[in-house]
Each structure stands twice: as structure tokens, then as C-alpha cells.
Amino acid sequence: MNLWTLLGMLFLALGFIGALLPIMPTVPFVLVAAACFARSSPKMHRWMRQHRRFGRTIRNWEKNRCVSRRMKVWAITMMTLGGGTSTWLFVPPGWMSWAVFGTFLIGDLVVLLLRECPAAPAGAEKEKTE
Template identity: 75%
Template sequence: MNIWTFLGILFLALGFIGALLPIMPTVPFVLLAAACFAKSSPKMHRWMRQHRKYGPTIRNWERERCVSRKMKIWSILMMTVGGGISTWLFVPRGWMSRVVLGVFLLGDIVVMMLRECPPEKKGGPGEDEKQCP
């Protein structure tokens, strides 16, 4: 197993953990896993691109270097709510809780700075090509 395969497996595992824990982002880890598998395992890369849930996000990132608005909103909401609740419940009050909340807010800012994919056009392929006679 080479380093890219190992990193791909590691990032994919972190992505799946992030899908279960609202305080941990999923999309960045899934994108990192796809990038690692693109260098090491065409079979795993193809599987990730065809995945029902993560495939569209990976394909958007590879083609356009963008993330959908829905994915950005979902990521920010989950990190903010999950991070806020977790900090409130488990982190002692004082400077430590402010640092932890700052880390979550920094994550929100990073997600907000990602380029947003343009909205998909209504209609099927070739819709724009129709001309009036």
C-alpha cells in the first residue's frame, strides 16, 4: 500500500466519522480522499465519483472547483450547531471554550470562502440550443 492509498483510506474514514458527528466536517475529508485515490487507485476513485451521496460533490469539485450552496449551508449549520452544543456541554467555561468556538467559526469561514457552484439550469440538455424559427 502506498502513501496515497493510506491517506485516501484515512481521509475517507474521517469523512464517514464526520457524517455521524455534527462537529466534524465531512466534505473536505471526502474531497481529500478522492484526490488521494485519484493518484493511487482508479477503482476507488471511480467508486467515490459514482457514490450516490458524495459523487456529485466530488464531480463538482473536480470539474469546477466549487461546492453547492446546499452543501455549504448544511456544513455551516452542522458545524455551528454541533460545535456550539458540544462546547456548551463539554468544554469548561472561560478561555478554552472561546478558543474551541473560534476554531468552529474559522471552519465556517473556510466553508463560506469556497466558491459556490452556479445553479443548475432548468430543462434538459440542449435546452439552450433551441432557437425560434
């Protein structure tokens, strides 16, 4: 097993954790995992590209370097609500809570600045798995 495969597994695990925890993003970790597997394991890369939940996002990113509006809205909503709630509940009031909440807002800004995929024309067929 080489370094790219190990990194792919690490980022895929972080993406899985992010799918369970609203304060941690999922998509960036999945995209990085796919990039690692593209360099090391064609089988894992193919599996990720065909995954029912993340495959389309990975294919969009690899082909067009864009993220769907739905993914952007979901990521921003979950980071803001999850991060804000966690900060409010677990971080002591004061400068530290503002710093932590600011970190989540920076994450929101990064997602907001990602290029958005063009909307599919009405009546277009769903993209088939490659």
C-alpha cells in the first residue's frame, strides 16, 4: 500500500465522519480522497465515482471544477447550524467562542466562493454513471 492509498483512506474516513457530524464538512474530504485514489487505486477511484451519493459530485469536480448549488446550500447550512450550536453549547463565552464561530464562517465563505455548476436544462436526463 502506498502513501496515496493511505491518504485516500484517511480522507475517506474523515468524509464519513463529516457525514455523521454536522460541524465537519464531508464533500472536501471526499474530493481529496478521490484525488488520492486517482493516483494510487483505479479500483477505489472508480468505486467513488460510481458511488450513489458522492459519485456525481466527484465527477462534476473532476470534469468542471464545480459544486452543485444543492451541495453548497447543504454544506453552508450544516456548518453554520452545527458549528453555531456547538459553539454556543460547548465553548465558553468570550473571545474564544467568537474565534470558533468565525472559523465556521470562514468555512462557509470558502464553500460560497466555490464555482457553482450550471443548472441542468429542464427535462434533461440524469447523468449516467461513467
